[in-house]
Amino acid sequence: MKPKSKYDLWKFREASPSGTIKKMVLAILVLAGCISIFRLFNWWFKAEHVASLPLFLILTFIFWWGIVRMVILWVSYLQISKPEKKEALQNLSVAIFTTSSPGEPLSMFEKTLAACARITYPHTTYLLDDTKDPRFREVAEEHGAVWLELIGISGAKAGKINAALKQTREDFILVLDPDHIPFPNFFDEVLGFFNDEKVGYVQVSQAYYNQYKSFTAKGAAEQTYGFYGPTQMGMHGRNCAVAIGANCTFRRKALDSIDGHGIGLAEDLITAIRIHAAGWKSIYTPVIVSRGLVPEDLGSFCKQQLKWARGVHEVLFAEVPRLWKKLSLWQRLSYLTIGTYYFSGVTMVLFLLIPYFFFLFGWLPANMDFVEFLLNWLPVGLFGLIIYLYVQQWTCHPEKERGLHWRGMILKFACWPVFFRGFILSLKDADIPYIPTAKQAAKGFTIFARPLIFHLVLFLITVASVLIQRIYFTPEAKLSLTSGDIWGMVAFAAIAFLMVVGGIYAAWQSQKIKQEDPWMNVDLNKIETKKIITEI
């Protein structure tokens, strides 16, 4: 099974085109979903539901925060579109920038640079190197790449890119993460879009090849399937597709117009918003023309998420207000939605606290009848689920990427402390603290699992104290009349608890990942670039 599915990954893939009938079905689902939401809204806001006004407001906020985001996503799906491929002009001058930093494995660069050399459209590959390791130069030159030594430049990757821009002249620059192995037809799929002089950058899908290695890797990859399929395609339809760092090809003029690549924790997003604000068009093309690595252990995953959470908030607080007037309506909405994605750290904390507030202080946020809630919520949940599954036909590799993505959900939930931390850090405008990398922390759980363990202990203590309370102290005359409420609340707390158990499992399993370099198994000769017709 494994080898087959592994090689399956090394084929060129693309999402299906939108299609009128498909879009009409989607529109029906979205409209019916919106009517259901309206009905839920109508029911939710009743005076008799308010048990305690502040708590009710908090609950309302948590609940409707998620729903509003969902509606925005639904509406953006209505604009799903796949740009029509155009033949690239001949003789464009094209560069690939990939960066190497101290500590990164040399063998990975061997693979990546070899793959770059196989890209058929004529181009120059540049290795932006600050390892001070002579072997990197050796490897670069072996694969026909130009080695640029860029030591002591601030601004991390983006800083190096800007320095390299000054030393080079190519009109189009692909920024390639060094863990990504490009397919030979990469530029054939991308460069044609630049025939339109207004196009500032072309982003392709970001796909991975090491999902098989762990629960975390699978979950992390699952979280991206929808984004690189229907979500970005919808954003493309409104000219607000974002650049994601890796695999984005820029027009030099576009980068020049914003004084070079943006610098920051979410440097790609900063660059994208600035290019949009400068009036350039963006293209998202849902094709798989490279595969890279997704974090394998929970520690690295959380670290990446923390970095993004902090970076995305940076964009929200610094870039969005500054560029507000220059953005289109959908660009504003899109950057606001992305910018507040990690705000779910806050809503999740509040969600988690509801049962504990009840057990500790007897606070109940709402006087809602459970069955009534269920009947009002179910249509919304059902349409949400149907739409979620329906738009998966626009994922880049549907056979592999369809599904409920429960691992991704668990992982997202397990990351609430990370999101929360990121949010607090950006409120305080503080830097991300130093966190040892996975290798250094190989023994034992990642520190990111600590809040999860705390949550687990809190849950167990709560259940134990409820039991003791019920067995020894609750008056007999009260027992059966309060039983439903109490155990209902315990069940509610148990949902979050199960997610936490999933997160702790991911952390535990992260310690057992087989130490192997996934790129060593990749056979560049087996990459297939011919069109696969997935549609029936």
Add this chain to the structure above:
Amino acid sequence: MKKVIKRTSAFLIVIAFAIILFILLLFIGDKSKGPLENFARAVDNGVAKFEKKMVGGNTREARSASLKWFDRYRNNKVRINYPDTIFLGAYDNNTAESYESIVSLEDSLKLKLPIIQLYTAWGSKKEQVFPLLRAQAIYDLGSIPMITWEPWLNDFDVQKYPVNAAADNVNRGGMKAIARVKYDEYIDTWAADAKDFHAPFFLRFGHEMNDPYRYPWGPQYNKPEDYIAAWKHIVDRFRKIGADNAIWIWSPHPAYKTYEQYYPGNNYVDWIAVGALNYGTVETWSKWWSFDETFKEFYAKISTYDKPMMISEFGSLEVGGDRVKWYKDALDSLPYKYKAVKAVVFYNNSNDNTTSYKTFDWSITKDQQVTSTIKKSIANWDKKVKK
């Protein structure tokens, strides 16, 4: 032009299908509401039962242990319908989450109360079903539930129980409608749930049916024969379904002398109950009535029916007389003067706003003089009449 038509029709198709889809779901939701509510209730009851089994065991002294003597009555319909003693009971309004208020009353009276009363109305709302959880809770505490079942007909889902266009009020002629099977589905479901409770329970349907001013099942909207027909019909439905654990209490108002016209007959009634509430002088329409004044005449007539009798609401307010004396006089004479009375249910409502815009406090738990009088009076009852 063609394009416009195409786009418009696509637009309309989308809207039409979306609405159809939504309505379909709404319809399914509507249909599943009942079953879902039943399911939720079953889970609730199941959890309570399971917890009781796991938790309520022998960790603490159970109330039911001190009511052990009552088991032979409450588990046997014949024994409870032919009582050889007087059962005491109470209604308390503060029982949303717990029957501790009943326990407090018991503590202040230094006795245990075998009957716990509750009120529930007819209707389509989810709380207007047989109160299984409460009945079970009362049973688990060692008592017998007494359910006062009020046939308000205005809470029914009008789609299922359409209002007769000619009548301006669904309650007008309501008893006739009940007798003519309109509400059979509701009655049958209620009876089936009651049957599932298994143990005997008191059921007081449509009380004070002869009061011309108060309840819609009274003379303002119904004739006595219609009330009787409704009563008999309901009892027949229960019998048909096999809910034989219901003990039928017929409960008229003693002040309106027409009560005999409303009696459904010996075959349809197990107990006869009457309220004895002394409002004192709190209202223009009220005056201080002693228990004798309220009850004597009624008793003289009705005790001849040869049914055990119950004071289903027993209490006095404070204003206008001597509350302690009221209780003392009533209880001292009760077992001797009114031998047919086999149950007294204290009306311990601390927040009664059903008869006036004012709120009355009938509760006696904290009135030490009253409770010690009651204690003393009951202690003086013959061994024969009390347990």
